[in-house]
Structure formats: C-alpha cells, structure tokens
Amino acid sequence: MPEQSAAEYVVVETASGSVRGRWRGAPESPGASAAFLGIPFAEAPIGDLRFAAPVAHRRWDGVLDALEYGATAQRGDPGVTLIPEPSIPGDSTLNVNVFTPAPVGGAALPVMVYIHGGGFFAGSPASPWYDGAAFNRDDVVTVSISYRLGFDGFGWIEDAPLNRGVLDWLLALEWVRDNVGAFGGDPARVTIAGQSAGGGAVLTLLAMPAAQSLFTAAYCVSGVAAQASVVDAEKFARRLAAAAGVEPTRAGLSALSEERILELQQQLTSPELEGDPVDGLRSFIDGGLTLTPVIDGDLVPRTALAAFAEGVGADKPLVLGTTDDEFSMVLDVAKRQLRWVPAGYLFGKLGFRGAARSAYRAANRDVAKRGTARFIGHYLTDRMFRVYALRIAQARGAAPTWLYRFSWRSPNFGIAVHCNDVPFFFDCLAADKVDAIAGDRPPQALADDIHGAAVRFVRDSDPGWPRYAAERGETRVFDTPSTVVLDGYAEVRPLLTA
Template identity: 40%
Template sequence: MADTTGTAGATGTSDPAAAPSPARPVMVWIHGGSLIHGSNAVPVYDGTAFARDGVVLVSVNYRLGVEGFGVFPDAPANLGLRDQIAALVWVRENIAAFGGDPERVTVFGESAGAISIAALLASPLARGLFRRAVVQSGAPMALPLERARRTTEAVAKRLGVPATAEAFAAVDRERLLTAQTEVTAKGSPLTGSGHSFQIVVDGDVLPRDPAAALTGGGQDGAADRTSPGQVPKDAVGGPGVESAGVDLLMGTTTEEYRLWFVPSGLVERLSPLMLRLALWKTRVPSRTARVYRANRPQARPGEVLGALATDKLLRVPLNRWADARLRAGAAGRTYLYEFGWPSPVLGLGACHALELGFVFDTLDTPETEALTGPDAPRELAEAMHAAWVAFATDGAPGWRAWDAERPVMAFGPGRPATVSAPREEERSSWDA
C-alpha cells in the first residue's frame, strides 16, 4: 500500500461540530526518480505554498525498482503503479474529511511521476479517480512484459537466484539494492539500450501501451520497439482516445538534457563523429538533424545531440498527444507549457527538474537553491505556482487552451508569455 501523506496543513477539519466550509481542490503529487529513486519527503516538494493557496495536497510514496516494477511469473506486474491507484482510491474515499473535494482531484508528477500519470490516464483501474492531470517532463511510455522481464532476469543473474518473486524476497535488501544499481547503471532512454525498470503492458492495469491508448493510434501496444512509448507521428486520435474528458496540463523544460549531459561531461567531449554515430544509432532522421544543426551554428555536438534528445523523448511526443486530443474533440481541455529560465549553476541551464522549486514555490529550500542558485526569480515561481493552483481549482491555468496555433506558455527567460508554435521548424521535422 502506498504511504500517503497529507501535507496541506490546516486546510480542513474532520471535526463534525466545526462550521462547514467549501470543499477545496485536491492535488496528488507523484514524485519522479526513474522508478528507482525518490520520496515524497524531498524538501523541494513541501506542500506549504499549496495549502496556503487553498489546495489540499497529498504526496504519495510507491514501491520502486524491482519491488515496484520487477516482472515475475509468480507476482502481479506494475506493483508501484498499483500503489498509486490504491492511494487515489484512498483520496477518493477519505479526502472530504480533510476539507478536500473528491470531485476536484488533480494528479501531478514529474519525470517518472509524469510517465506514471500517463499510465494512470490509460488504465481502466484508475478511471474516475481524478479530474485533471499535470504531466511534467514525461511522456506516455510502457514496455511489453517480455522485454521488461530482461531487467529482472539480469538482476537475478547477478544475485545467482531464480527470477521469481519468492526467490527475491529471500535476498538481503542491501545486496538486492546493490545488484539493482549495478544492472541499471548504463541504461539509456535515448537508445533504449541497457537495463531499466519500466511500467509494463500487463493486460490488467495496462491493457494497451499508453502511447497508443492516449492518442488513438495503433491497435496493439505490445510491439517491441527501439524507442518505447514514442507517440506515433501518424496518431490520428478518435472516439477511443482514453481519458478524453480529463483536463490536461503538460510540458517540458527547454534544455532537459543538461541535467545529464553537463555533469557527465558529454557536452564537452562529444565529437562530430560521435554525434553522427549517435544520430544513426537513435534513428534520428537526417533532415531533422540538419535542421537542428542549422539552427545552432555555434553549438557543440553534445548540445545538438541534447536538443534532439529532449525533443525526441519529450517535446515531440507531448505535442503529438495534444494534437491527437484536439483532433478527437476531447472534452477535456489541453494546455502546454515550457520552462525556459536558465540556471547559472554549473552551466545547467533550463535542465530537467529545474521547474520543481518554482511549481512548489520552494525557492528558499537549500535543495532547490543547489540547482537554481541564490537569485532565482521569485516572480516566476509565483506565476508558475499560481498557474498550477488555478488549473487544479477550475481547469484553466491562465492561457489559451491548445488549438491549431499551438499556444505554449513560456515560463522564462523573462516574464511568462504565450508563444505560438515555438521552434516549429524543428518540431515539424520529426513528422517528415
């Protein structure tokens, strides 16, 4: 069962003698961490600002790594995702006692938390448990069972035990964690190589690949693909698009890749030859690569690869998802954003996870400041946090819903502003 912690402070009361007050919007936070790391107790995720602004915030823990996303013949799959669903059921049944409105529940998450939310949107077991969803820096993604089983089998081989839940349960926890870390150390989401723990298409929690279910594209989400979860460019949407009635807010940071490419030194050391090999290995269309290079004449090869990776894995799939909802005439509204304020710390720029301190309005925490530096713009945090609160309250974050002009709210650099079809030449090059 998920460890579900209300962090809303004094936003409501369960005292039946107290004067009644209007039920408040509820936000349920699902943390990221590659489905291996993370916790709802990270100080950046402190819910005080949400409580201050009239939201009942619930933060969820769920099983991670092999315990949450291992694939075994003698145990159900997607246990971590089942934990999230159990938490949402608890919210549905109990949040009124904390002053929350069970009819106004918004799930929001970042990275693996966002991937989880996409899976929840596609899961019949989560239907009706929330009204709105915020997807930050994650796209619909799942693996077929047999492919996902390879990671569990690799951990079992390193441990010298059968790849069964019974055998794993008998292994010392520290030894299990060590083996899990060693096996997943070289996994790459860009190439699909290496080992990682992923949400799986199990026929129960997820009958279909979320990328197909959420766009109306394809009939079978269990195909073994090089880039799992990539929303197909020819997704057409239609009456069968899952969760069409759920309001959706989603987006990315401008330079997601820099969180990994800068500390690892890849930005500096990637040569032109290595770039060409990486583009071939990851099946980036040659026309697309030419467009990105031409638009960045002074960029290093590592920066070009990073921009391509950011868009291939995140921006392009989210745009296709928004387009599919628009074509399908989804009842739920769709909004897109991009976080572009560049951190001065270590040249990280507008990297993955940088927006979190702004969304939670926790710029003063040491953990946020380690990523943003001491002079992050408070007015930007106020604007972004207010947009999330407004979306949870009435489904409108403060800018135009997705339409043919492709409006995107740019949170920095500078003042927030709506931009129509940013970097459209690059985005559309993936559809050629």
Template identity: 35%
Template sequence: MIQRRTLIRAAAALSAAPAALTLSGCASTAQPSDPTRVRVAGGWLQGARSERADKVVVFWNVPFGENPYTAERRFLAPVPAAPWEGVRDATKPGSIPLQPARDGKGMIGGGDALVLNVWAPEGAQGCPVMVWIPGGGSTNCDNNDPRFDGSAFARDGVVLVTLNYRVNVDGFLKLEGGDSDNGVRDMILGLTWVRDNIAAFGGDPARVTVFGQSAGGTHITSLLASPLARGLFSQAIIQSPSAVAQWSTPADADHAAKVFSEKLGIAPTRAAFTAFPEADLIAMRKIVGGLAQDEDWGRFSKGNTAVFKPYVDGEVLTARPVDAIRAGAAACVRVLAGCAREEWRHYVVPSGAIEKLGEIFTRMQGDLIFRMPCNKLLESLAAAGTPVWAYSFDRRSQVKGKSGAVIGAAHSCDVPYVFGTLDAPGSVAANGADAPQALSDEMHAAWVRFAKTGNPGWAAFETEKRFTRLFDEEVRTHSDPWAFERRAMKLD
C-alpha cells in the first residue's frame, strides 16, 4: 500500500528564524497587513483567501495581455495589458478564450481572455513557481476549471499560476495578414508577465516550472523549442503529450487554412475571418470533426486530423520541436514526462460483443497517439543530455462509461490527482467519489518535490535504463514498462 507522504511544515522553524529558508521552499516574511492586496506592474490587485486551504490567497482574472478579439487586434500577436487605475477586483474568475461550448450549443468566452490566476502562500518570498498550461485539443482552454485549483500547491509552498491562451482559428490557423502561432505567443507573453511580476506574490522568477496535460503538454514542447521562450522557465512537466496536436510545416499550415476556409466559404485572410460572425463559428466543430473523412485533407495530413496546431514559422518555431529538442534546445531544462496507461479509454470504452477487438483498438490508439510519442520525447531528451524523469499513471477508475465498461486509467484522469482536487465535479465524474486520496498525496508531493528540487524522487530516465514511476494503488519504479508496446510498434 502507499505510504502517505506529507510535506514538512515549518511552523516551529518560522518562530525561531522568521527569515530563514524553510522546507516549504520559501523564505518567510513578517505577516503583511493585507496579504490579499498586491501591486504588480499594471497596478493594484485585490484578491481573496482560498476556500480550500488555510493561509493561501488567490488572485483571479489578472490580465497579462490586451483583448485579442477586437477588430484591431484579431489574429495578431498579443500585446501586454495596459495599466489600470485604482484597485482591480481579482476576487472572481474571468473570461476564457473564444471557443465552442462543449455541449455544442453556441460559442463561449472571448473578450479580455488573456488572463491568469495566481495562488500563493501568505507572507512568503522566494517560493518556486509552477505555471499550468491547460489542455483541450487546441480547441478549448479554461484556466478556471475547478480541477486546476492551485490551493494545494500554495499550501505546500509553491506559487501556482494558470493561464489562458487563444485556441481554434484565433490561436493556430495560418491566415494571410495575420501573425503566426498566436496561441504559443500568448503563452510566452504570460510567462514573461510571470517573470516580471511573480515576486509580488512571493514567487521566485528564477525557479519557474511550466507544466500541462494533453494539448497543454504538447505545447510545452513548443516552448522548450522556441527561442522566444528561452530563459522564461528552468523546468517542465509534460503530461500526456499528443501526436495529434503536433506541428505543421508552413506549406501544411497554408493547406489547412485553405481547406478550412473553403468549407466556411471565406478567404484564408485575417480580414475575412475578422469579419466572419462569431456566432457562425460554431460551424467549426462540425467542420473539424468532418475533416477526418475528408479526402483532400487526408492527402497531406497523413492521418493527423488536427487543424489547430503550431507551425514552423521561423520566429516562434525555427524547427520542429522534436528536432530542436534532439539538437539540444532543452539541454538546460529539467523535465518530467509521462502519460496515462489507458489514454484512449477517455474517447472509447469498449464493451459487448466486440469487447476484445475494442480493447485491442483502444490500446493501439492510446499507444499510437500518446504513449509512443511520449516515449520518443523521453528518448530525445535523454539522448540530448537533458535531465529527464518518466512516469505512468496506471490507476484504473471504476467509473463506468456509457457502454457499461469501466473508464480505467484514461486520458485526463491523472490531473485531479496532481492538483489534489479529487472532489472537483470533473474529477468525481471520471474518477469516482472513492478515488484514493493517498495516491493523490503521492503524485502531488512528487510534482511539488520536482518544482522545489528538480528531482521528483526516483531514478532518472536513460536511453538504456528507462526508469519509470508507476502511479497505481501501489506506487513503484519499473525499469522499462513500455517494452512490449515499443516492440509491437517496431520502435526498437
């Protein structure tokens, strides 16, 4: 069984040496008169105390970029947010990027969506910082998701940031007259804001770890490769990076814009898309879904149906991220990477007469789209001399899908374990009300340990010794848990 690990509290040490560096990773300071009010470059912020943890403050809806959806700014690189007068209310969540609602009923978000949220321990300085890049297939992004509540991280001595970035056409479609890779540019602007302002919340700008899951994890590989992001973080955690959300060449990006705009009946230009009614953009969901069966799309995509993804533009990305990483672009960054054991069960839960075939299919899809790309990433990082650690989330949820079969260790099930938010509605729906808190404590502690020390607590991954931490009812380290999958796909 799991041995519970609790991060050592330093209350006694604080009373003896108030300015000393504690095991929480921060230096304590005298209690401020009002820890919920801070001043950043743009002005004063009024935050609130967390409802989930004692002595934790949270600041919602903090702007790092101007509204990117105005006619003047649409499809262009982000610009820093303008200063404000007085004290800005940061006690409530803000907007999210423009995107189709998950229930398919219209568009949601938009407006002043280039915002971030900050959770911080009260009265501390020099804390390590973690910046969360949400996933969502580059079609959705929501930094307010309750599963991403940062209270547990702040409780344990980490300043936690969740940031938004543009998705869909606004973030990743190559349009004539527009700027390139705007979604990634948004992330870089957000990280620049963190560098310049996080000390006001008690964070250390020299100790930043970026982390994300699914498309968020994949975008971190772009950040590792981008010369524009160099020096903005020193560590990265990549969870479930997807082969479907990789990168395009300029020619492929042009073709994607051509095919997509033709189906909307407009030109692939910034002017045409800016004038296109936002309410009609809901048609995007059906168009994107139909491209998998589109012959013209298939001729160049080679089975990769993702429309919205970064492309090599010569500025944000000067090479494919995997090539840049192999060439040593991430050599100075410490990396933790892994995926869930049964990723594809998030999308297909087999049952009934074809259960056996369905199980084979879901395993193959999970290996093809998530596990083996993650394996190649680990190999590339290790071969380039990057310090890298591997993990696998193996805990099988007993929640049953619509087919009646259990979800298992599916895509995204691991996220609430990392954040310590097993009680969030999205987590209960996927992991059940009886998800083991001890496993969450174990994973959360490993992520915190990595942020503080650069080592999650097990042997590093090497090209010959592929040490991998398996997070299940029993947590252990395995020397090569993906050997069968590599051989089956002839990757060895």
C-alpha cells in the first residue's frame, strides 16, 4: 500500500475477500465518497479460460488493494471515440469499479450499474467521465463493469460458448447482487444503465429472461440494436479464421496472438467510407455491427423488439433516448465529393424509396438544407438510433417507459453529436476532455436537468416527465431550456414503414 494516512483508506469485506479503497474527501464531510477500483469479479480470461464462459474469482487471502483501475479488455488506441477511455494493460480484465458514499454503516442506497459503450469492440470502464462522484453526492452507489470485447467477447467459435461478453455482464451483475450491500447499496434496487453499445447491452439484458432477477430498472442512452444471427456470426468467424489460416475452433484461434486477432478483426469490420462512401454506408446500415450479442435461441433467445412485444421486462421501468445527431457527421469527409449529388439519388442507392422516403424528406426539410452529406448522415443516425428507440417504446406497450431526446448542440460541432450527453448524465463537466465535445462553458443547468432525471429514476423509478404513450408520444427534450413535447420523434416516424 502506498505510504499515505490510514484514514484515507477504507476496507470492505466482499464474498471473495477484503478490498481496500480510498476516500475522496474526509469520511465525515459532506459529499465524501470512496472509490474501489479494479475489483476482479472473474478469473482472468486467458489460457484455457480465454474463449470460455467467465468463472467467478476465487477467494483471496489478506486485503486486496483496489486503488487503481484494473486491466481493460480494450488494447491500445481506442480509435475515434469522443470519450477518454484509457487502455490499461494486464490479464485480469474482468473487474468492477465501485463508487459509494457509504462503504460503512449498513446503508441501503439505490445502485446504478453502468456498462460502457464502444461498439462492442472498444471502450473502457476506466474513463474519468464514468466516475460516480456526482451520483454518490446524490446518495446513489455507482458500479462500472468491464467485459470482453470484439471477437474474444462476441465471436462465434465452433466449440466455445456464444455470447461470452453477455455472460460477463451476467456474472458482473451477480457480483453486484452478492456484494453491493457491503458497499452501502441495496441489491433490491439496481438500475442498469449504459450508452451506445452499453445502451444496447442494457436492452439486451432487459430482453433476456435469464437476467430478470438481477436488476429492477433500466436506463438506455443512445442504445444500438444488438442482434446478430448465428448464421452471420459464423460466417464472419470463418472468414476471420480463414484469413489467419487456422480452424474456427478454440485450439485454432488460441494459436493466434491477441494482437493478430485484433488486426484481423479491424480489417474485416471497418466500413469503407472512402472511394464510394455510400456503398460502404449501405453495407454498414444493412449489416449493422458485426461483433455483437448473438440471437442464439437460448441465452439471448430473440431480438429485444420481439421480446418486449411478448412482455419480457414489462415489470421494469425503462428510460431511453438519443441525441439528435448521433452519427450525422459520418459523411463529412465526403462533403465535397457529395456536394452536387442529389440526396434522392443517394437514398435510392441505399435502398430507401417510395412513400416512406417522400414522407421522411418532408419531415426533415431543415436537415436537407444542410447539404447532401449531412442529410445522409442524419438518415444513418435515424436508422441506427432514433427510429430504434421509438420502436422499443412502442413495443413495450403499457410497460412503464419514458422517452427523451438530447438536442443541445455542441459548440464544437454545431450539432448534438454521439457521446455529447454523457458528461451531462454523469454531471462531470470539469472532467478531462469534456471541453473537446462540449466546449469551454458547458451549461451546468443542463447537467442539473439530465443528471437530476437519472438520479430520480434510479431512486424513485420515475425521471420526472410523463410516460410515453403511443397516442401522445410525450418526450423530454433536453436542451437550454429543456421542455416536454408531444410526438418528439415525429420526424423519424416515416422510417417505421421503410
């Protein structure tokens, strides 16, 4: 242990052994909280466990220091993410971080478990944006979890279990169930939350019968559809194995280094947005994410939409929404190339025709004025995120559901881009690199609004605006100022029939 005052540390007994965390602020001072970082919930997924279901971590002797973030499944450069998500080397990548205002004294506070995004192939729970300090200030225990990414987590292998990353989520939630009480949390009041792929994880879990006992509510931020078929997963895995010259088995793939699999994974999943960017975009829209939870008929028996239509998860309140322009910038690199190309022609190349296209163009005249590249990029946002959120809300019927939009435009980008809402959700506007997405003076009032709604939902299962109902479509629009509007996703309704 580093040479610091013992009063700075706090020890908690978990089911696997004692862990030592660090106080942030004097223990008795207002707003003080403690952080326990990198607590392993599973054995390191290496060797015989590399492509296996996760195994709960064995008990350790003595006191385990939980003072630094643990190893991350993300390796090296995280790519184009707008969230600072550092990669930390090491083998024990299945770990949790616990932030709590009450690690002693037997409190029973509501709990939020956060699942990071990154397309299921990147991202890290070690981001300074995911620190639970603001939630702790508001008497919410916060847990962030890690899981296997990319092919290791979601690739089909002939003789290995499918959905290994999903199994990681389940084991992490079981760890929360069995241990969060020791950190001042109430295991009977657990809200799962996540953004982007993490939002897709939330919807996947909410739709899974096997996960229903592990949480009581769900908050989905910019969730993506996570629903690869077994057939498509197997096709991709065989392509990857063939490119490496090995069999698509545990033995064959285990012979490849982690670096080699990551290299092949990137080569085979990167959309071609140069050359003819629209052809690359069409394959991305039609195929979706490649390495993602698989509809296996067992652990993940059906798509989230199908499960919700059948009533799975209907007893659990759900908040979900998107930013207005998640991926609208995706074709900005081709802005000059597409300047004189009619949007209608490109919609045709993307397979978007007929009455639905006409209605969509009429409903989005303001976006069309920004040029073809931006209009087609906005269409990608609507196809991947916004119409999906609307479909989820509708599929849940009378189940308690709240819909929102994040419409505040980043001064750096001029639109409400993907990830722009995350520092407001965590109320961490002074954190590292927030200025890169939200400018030098992000509005604290907006953070108060968004973070406050999240706290109310975690605490009371109600974020503070009217529930979604199909006949009215009431939607919270987070902006300066925020409002509640009817049919807040009206401009994407034409895509429901596309």
